[in-house]
Amino acid sequence: MPEVFPKDTIRCDACPVLCYIKLGQTGACDRYGNIAGQLVRLDPHIVLDRAKSQGTPLVPFLERAGEWDGALMKSKEMFVTAIGAGTTYPDYKPAPFIVSSEVDGVDMVTVVTEGIFSYCGVKLKIDTDRHLGPERNLVRCKREPVGHVTTAEYGSQMLSLGGVHHLTGGTKSEGRVTCETLLDLCNGKEVALTIDEGASISVAAGKPPIVNGQQEERMRVGCGSATIGMFAKQWFGKVDEVVVVDDHITGVLSEHQAGKMLGVRETGISIQGRRSTPGRYFQVAQPGTGWGGTNISDPLAILKPFKAKIAWPHLRLLMVSTTGEHFAYYELDESLRPIEKDLPEPLRGSVERIRENCEPALATVLFMAGAGGSLRAGATENPVKLTDSVKRSLTRVTAGGAPTYVWPGGGITFMVDVSRMPENAFGYVPTPALVAPIEFTLKKSDYAALGGHMEFVRTLDEVTREKQRQRQLASLPENPWPLKPGPKSEGEQ
Amino acid sequence: MNTRATIRLLPDGRRLYLNDGPIDLIVGADGASEEVARAYQAAASRFVTILDELCEELSLLRTRASNHSPFPKGHIAGRMSDAVSAYQERCFITPMAAVAGAVAEAVLATMTEAAELQRAYVNNGGDIALHVSPGHSYAIGMIERPENPSLFGKFDISFTLPVRGVATSGWRGRSFSLGIADAATVLAASAPAADVAATIVANAVNLPDHPAIARVPAREVSPDSDLLDLPVTRAVGALCAEEIFEALKAGATVAHELQAKGWIHAAAVCLQGQVLLVDPPFDPIGLKSTGILPPVVAREVNNAQSQRRARA
Numbered sequence: 001m002p003e004v005f006p007k008d009t010i011r012c013d014a015c016p017v018l019c020y021i022k023l024g025q026t027g028a029c030d031r032y033g034n035i036a037g038q039l040v041r042l043d044p045h046i047v048l049d050r051a052k053s054q055g056t057p058l059v060p061f062l063e064r065a066g067e068w069d070g071a072l073m074k075s076k077e078m079f080v081t082a083i084g085a086g087t088t089y090p091d092y093k094p095a096p097f098i099v100s101s102e103v104d105g106v107d108m109v110t111v112v113t114e115g116i117f118s119y120c121g122v123k124l125k126i127d128t129d130r131h132l133g134p135e136r137n138l139v140r141c142k143r144e145p146v147g148h149v150t151t152a153e154y155g156s157q158m159l160s161l162g163g164v165h166h167l168t169g170g171t172k173s174e175g176r177v178t179c180e181t182l183l184d185l186c187n188g189k190e191v192a193l194t195i196d197e198g199a200s201i202s203v204a205a206g207k208p209p210i211v212n213g214q215q216e217e218r219m220r221v222g223c224g225s226a227t228i229g230m231f232a233k234q235w236f237g238k239v240d241e242v243v244v245v246d247d248h249i250t251g252v253l254s255e256h257q258a259g260k261m262l263g264v265r266e267t268g269i270s271i272q273g274r275r276s277t278p279g280r281y282f283q284v285a286q287p288g289t290g291w292g293g294t295n296i297s298d299p300l301a302i303l304k305p306f307k308a309k310i311a312w313p314h315l316r317l318l319m320v321s322t323t324g325e326h327f328a329y330y331e332l333d334e335s336l337r338p339i340e341k342d343l344p345e346p347l348r349g350s351v352e353r354i355r356e357n358c359e360p361a362l363a364t365v366l367f368m369a370g371a372g373g374s375l376r377a378g379a380t381e382n383p384v385k386l387t388d389s390v391k392r393s394l395t396r397v398t399a400g401g402a403p404t405y406v407w408p409g410g411g412i413t414f415m416v417d418v419s420r421m422p423e424n425a426f427g428y429v430p431t432p433a434l435v436a437p438i439e440f441t442l443k444k445s446d447y448a449a450l451g452g453h454m455e456f457v458r459t460l461d462e463v464t465r466e467k468q469r470q471r472q473l474a475s476l477p478e479n480p481w482p483l484k485p486g487p488k489s490e491g492e493q
Numbered sequence: 494m495n496t497r498a499t500i501r502l503l504p505d506g507r508r509l510y511l512n513d514g515p516i517d518l519i520v521g522a523d524g525a526s527e528e529v530a531r532a533y534q535a536a537a538s539r540f541v542t543i544l545d546e547l548c549e550e551l552s553l554l555r556t557r558a559s560n561h562s563p564f565p566k567g568h569i570a571g572r573m574s575d576a577v578s579a580y581q582e583r584c585f586i587t588p589m590a591a592v593a594g595a596v597a598e599a600v601l602a603t604m605t606e607a608a609e610l611q612r613a614y615v616n617n618g619g620d621i622a623l624h625v626s627p628g629h630s631y632a633i634g635m636i637e638r639p640e641n642p643s644l645f646g647k648f649d650i651s652f653t654l655p656v657r658g659v660a661t662s663g664w665r666g667r668s669f670s671l672g673i674a675d676a677a678t679v680l681a682a683s684a685p686a687a688d689v690a691a692t693i694v695a696n697a698v699n700l701p702d703h704p705a706i707a708r709v710p711a712r713e714v715s716p717d718s719d720l721l722d723l724p725v726t727r728a729v730g731a732l733c734a735e736e737i738f739e740a741l742k743a744g745a746t747v748a749h750e751l752q753a754k755g756w757i758h759a760a761a762v763c764l765q766g767q768v769l770l771v772d773p774p775f776d777p778i779g780l781k782s783t784g785i786l787p788p789v790v791a792r793e794v795n796n797a798q799s800q801r802r803a804r805a
């Protein structure tokens with residue numbers, strides 16, 4: 001028997017309960033409501049607040065909404081993120097929030113949605129010179145393969161985790177653990193990983209990595225040879241010989257090009273290991289946790305006896321690691337044996353300078369994902385136009401208000417530094433896939449031109465008025481304001 | 494595959510939050526960390542099919558329960574049906590009156606089957622299923638309403654106490670009430686039993702035909718409500734002390750009745766800042782008011798308790 005419902009009653013299709021919702025009421029979930037005959041998502045939902053981040057006093061929201069005179073000030077200061085916004089998947093329907101605001105007299109629209117990403121992963125950069133494992137070897141979490149080792153970069157090791165093959169192409173357990181690993185890394189949690197034929201590591205975004213139980217403190221300033229180049233001038237005249245001990249390349253001042261240029265005299269020093277070019281030695285020791293990433297604790301172990309014909313008594317020798325954490329000063333005795341002495345004051349500064357130039361070692365996490373068809377359809381009736389608009393820099397892509405880098409070429413494949421996003425911005429669905437926020441911001445006229453869902457555009461004021469369902473967060477000061485990014489504009493620091 | 498459901502850890506990193514359509518669960522567990530992880534995993538995998546299971550039989554579950562009702566197919570639906578069948582003779586009731594408790598119970602059962610836990614709970618919007626192992630207990634606090642979260646009562650649920658379900662119903666909640674209780678909290682052996690009993694007790698806290706109470710046929714608010722055109726409470730004006738007590742007493746009387754039948758263990762009813770407690774007859778469990786009761790109500794509680802003790 002077909003039931004007759006009052007006019008303005010709508011049927012919610014967000015879940016199989018399929019509530020009938022009367023005008024001004026919400027469905028059984030209290031999440032979707034009938035506002036002016038439209039089905040509207042009313043979830044707790046994160047709104048970035050610019051004033052908060054700038055430390056200016058904030059007017060409590062409700063008070064202001066009540067007395068608001070329709071001016072544009074508020075819309076300048078608030079940005080609706082996609083965190084908690086809900087998704088369009090699997091139906092082709094408009095994004096949960098399409099918000100208009102005015103910035104410097106230009107109408108802007110932000111399309112706000114949470115994307116369900118099965119094509120996604122994490123690029124993990126681990127600041128360490130330690131060998132984590134051979135390239136292409138599997139990275140595992142709880143014994144399941146979740147990614148692999150890629151290339152070593154300057155002072156860092158790169159891991160690539162996740163991706164559709166681990167998420168949905170392997171066993172159920174592999175997919176589940178991969179999803180969990182990505183989720184935890186993206187939400188800033190610590191994750192323990194092992195690398196086949198390599199190290200066990202423990203990493204969290206923005207924190208020092210732990211390699212085989214040892215926390216990394218600092219990146220080295222450069223290899224031993226580079227360090228010689230950087231500091232030769234500061235050493236010249238204050239010491240006769242400097243050896244910079246490093247697992248990759250150990251440098252020797254008197255033999256190095258930089259020393260030669262300054263006219264540093266030959267010292268008759270003789271180093272263990274394989275000489276590459278003058279003043280540069282490979283493999284002076286085994287990799288380890290001692291001096292400069294080697295396994296040595298006594299630096300004299302890498303020296304052979306000085307050549308008697310060249311060396312002289314009282315020759316001054318500085319040995320230092322590439323992080324400046326280890327150093328020792330010696331003078332040769334009458335039989336040309338190095339005797340340890342206190343580091344003279346003039347050399348102390350150069351050792352400290354090395355340490356100062358070693359940046360803190362961190363593990364950093366970039367989330368990388370491709371915005372798929374249904375997500376883009378939530379923004380426009382003609383998804384390719386959104387891609388095109390992003391490529392032409394007419395549309396800006398942010399994730400939870402954080403800036404993204406959009407990879408050139410087809411599709412909207414973006415990367416974002418998860419530590420610039422609000423806490424716990426990521427969720428997951430059991431597919432398994434990650435749920436991540438994504439916002440597209442563009443001029444209202446451009447939005448209309450690319451076939452945007454203009455009939456669903458709501459003003460920022462309308463959206464932010466549903467105060468009890470929102471959480472206001474201060475935007476991170478280091479992030480450009482999503483509605484007005486690029487170089488900080490006038491009036492800002 | 495269900496792509497609607499949300500599964501997240503709450504910002505404290507310990508509790509699990511599960512949402513699918515109108516179901517919101519907060520899940521907590523204590524035990525070895527691998528056991529807790531396994532329990533959460535089990536909870537999440539069970540959770541994602543629940544809403545679809547229930548919706549398959551939604552029209553049956555929204556129909557008044559009677560001796561002629563067909564028995565539903567789904568396990569959770571069956572537990573709902575069982576829980577309300579005790580009440581179907583005395584009043585209008587549909588299996589939906591136990592849906593929250595039955596869902597909480599099912600998710601908790603999955604967790605305790607999958608892992609060794611010291612204790613665990615599944616809180617489905619105030620309808621809570623509990624697991625406690627020997628030597629462990631849960632301290633439960635009661636509040637009048639969420640926006641005014643001061644405790645009006647607290648009690649401990651230990652392994653030996655025959656309580657594994659705690660439910661609260663009231664007219665301000667997400668589901669409709671025929672009564673005016675701000676909260677009626679019931680402790681019972683299982684979560685579905687507590688859920689339906691809380692509904693019955695909250696409905697009984699009432700002042701029929703009182704002019705300060707606005708009631709509307711359920712379907713005028715929610716066209717597909719299982720309560721059809723029964724008058725549901727939409728607003729309650731200020732009541733005087735005598736009226737409050739009369740309404741609370743009506744609820745407490747029903748709670749005593751259910752307790753005498755062995756269907757519930759204890760209850761508390763709350764209206765406009767006043768509380769009436771229905772302690773268990775033999776071993777008071779420390780269901781204590783926190784001292785905000787005005788003398789009149791406190792005295793009545795004492796009388797009721799001494800009468801019961803006398804009966805015993």
